[in-house]
Amino acid sequence: MNYNEEMKKIVNSFDSKKTILLHSCCGPCSSSVIERLKEYFDITVIYYNPNIEPLEEYLKRKDEQIRLLKELNIKYLDIDYLNEEYHDAIKGYEKEPENGARCPICYNLRMERTASLAKEKGYDYFGTTLTVSPHKPSKIINEIGLNLQEKYQIPFLVADFKKEDGYKRSIELSKKYNLYRQDYCGCAYSRRNNNEE
Numbered sequence: 001m002n003y004n005e006e007m008k009k010i011v012n013s014f015d016s017k018k019t020i021l022l023h024s025c026c027g028p029c030s031s032s033v034i035e036r037l038k039e040y041f042d043i044t045v046i047y048y049n050p051n052i053e054p055l056e057e058y059l060k061r062k063d064e065q066i067r068l069l070k071e072l073n074i075k076y077l078d079i080d081y082l083n084e085e086y087h088d089a090i091k092g093y094e095k096e097p098e099n100g101a102r103c104p105i106c107y108n109l110r111m112e113r114t115a116s117l118a119k120e121k122g123y124d125y126f127g128t129t130l131t132v133s134p135h136k137p138s139k140i141i142n143e144i145g146l147n148l149q150e151k152y153q154i155p156f157l158v159a160d161f162k163k164e165d166g167y168k169r170s171i172e173l174s175k176k177y178n179l180y181r182q183d184y185c186g187c188a189y190s191r192r193n194n195n196e197e
């Protein structure tokens with residue numbers, strides 16, 4: 001499936017802006033996604049990332065996310081740091097390499113909380129910024145989103161935000177807003193792997 005063509009068909013069918021609860025992994029990734037979607041959606045960002053370790057790194061990324069949203073005048077839904085939810089979910093997969101079997105569980109955890117909150121709070125759509133990263137497989141992320149769409153009965157915005165210069169634009173916007181850009185994915189395992197490289 002061409003996810004961006006699908007997304008364009010969806011947004012071009014709107015006769016007015018829809019609401020979306022957008023899961024964001026970090027400020028830099030959210031920057032180009034917000035720019036792309038704000039014409040079509042009334043956006044609320046949720047920063048639910050219990051995978052990010054240690055706590056000070058989580059808070060650093062969260063502060064940058066909130067600072068960007070204030071600059072862009074975008075709404076923000078706060079949620080606690082629930083690191084134990086991440087460890088419960090990935091139990092048994094700790095030794096997997098980055099992009100192995102642990103990562104889809106991690107994506108699903110973050111996207112499922114977003115879908116359930118979006119449904120509970122009456123948003124029209126839910127989505128995620130995760131596909132901006134060239135390291136993240138868009139097919140897996142979109143399949144998870146479509147499964148959650150069925151489970152929670154709320155539409156998922158399919159997309160491949162890295163494409164059409166989405167990743168490149170996130171780097172430009174990160175420079176423009178002087179955003180902190182991390183050098184590892186998030187969990188302690190990815191930090192260790194990165195340091196070993």
Ligand code: SF4
Pocket residue numbers: 051052098099102103106107185186187189190
């Ligand atoms: S490497 Fe990234 S996506 Fe994979 S489990 Fe760790 S934080 Fe999640």
